[in-house]
Amino acid sequence: MSPHSAGWREVSRAAPVFAALGDETRLALVARLSSDGPLSITRLTAGSAVTRQAVTKHLDVLAMAGLVSDVRRGRERIWELELEQMEAAGAYLEHVSKRWDEALDRLKQFVEE
Template sequence: MPSSPSLSDTFSALGDETRLAILSRLASEGDMTVQEIASPFAMSLAAVSQHLKVLERAGLIARGRDGQKRPCRLNAERLAETARWFDHTRAAWEGRFDRLERFLAQSPHVSKGEDNEP
């Protein structure tokens, strides 16, 4: 499965607890303005805006226009893409572990649960 060109940006954006909290609020409360997003954080609006820019570049949020307001909304499809990447990677590793387990079970020199040192 080829990775998306901005998957690294997505993982980088998800690696910050403030950005995770922002995404969590958008998921539970819906569209919000920058002021609404910033209200529970002990940081400036400029700092929150920087976090929002990172999330937007990663495709995790989108900003709209509603008169004078610029509400932010969660881009659930981008999160779904990331989840699909995790699912694919997990399935690949589970397949590798299953093959290794079968190999070890068939190997005459290896027995489960025993120390094989001479």
């Protein structure tokens, strides 16, 4: 696809979301939140293999992609999932799959003619 054709914007929006999910530590954080609900940085760190600082960085990356958001509660910072972007990513995958099927249909049609 050329950088100027239709669909480019979709790609450049979806990529950062997938990139954010494409790290085991981050995906584990997402999994942890999804099963246990909103959690503080310290609680997320306990149960992760890495440092609190590393967890903080990963949460920042997820936040940049719009996958999580945080709320201050006293001295702690509570993180929770933000499903919008995840649903958008899922929709994108479905879209790609559907177009692929159509492309194969066109190809089959072409071969048969």
